[in-house]
Amino acid sequence: MPFASEDLGHFQKAVPGVYFFMGVANGDLGNxxxxxxxxxxxxxxxxxxxxxxxxxxxxxxLQE
Incomplete structure (x- = not known):
C-alpha cells in the first residue's frame, strides 16, 4: 500500500499502542x-x- 508510513512506531517506544486500518472506500461511488x-x-x-x-x-x- 503506498504512503503507509506513520510515526506510531516511534511513539510506541514510550507508550504502548495499536494502529487500526478502517476502510472508507466505496467502489460503487467511485471513492x-x-x-x-x-x-x-x-x-x-x-x-x-x-x-x-x-x-x-x-x-x-473500560470493563476489564
Whole structure:
C-alpha cells in the first residue's frame, strides 16, 4: 500500500499502542483512491461504523 508510513512506531517506544486500518472506500461511488492523494474521498457512511466500532472497543476495555 503506498504512503503507509506513520510515526506510531516511534511513539510506541514510550507508550504502548495499536494502529487500526478502517476502510472508507466505496467502489460503487467511485471513492477508491488511497489516502494522501488528490482524489481521495471518504464514504461518509463509514463514519457511523467507525464510531460504533471504536466506542464498543473503548467500553470493552473500560470493563476489564
Amino acid at each position: 477508491i483512491a488511497f489516502p494522501h492523494t488528490p482524489n481521495f474521498e471518504v464514504d461518509e457512511a463509514s463514519i457511523e461504523f467507525g464510531v460504533r466500532r471504536f466506542s464498543t472497543l473503548i467500553l470493552s476495555r
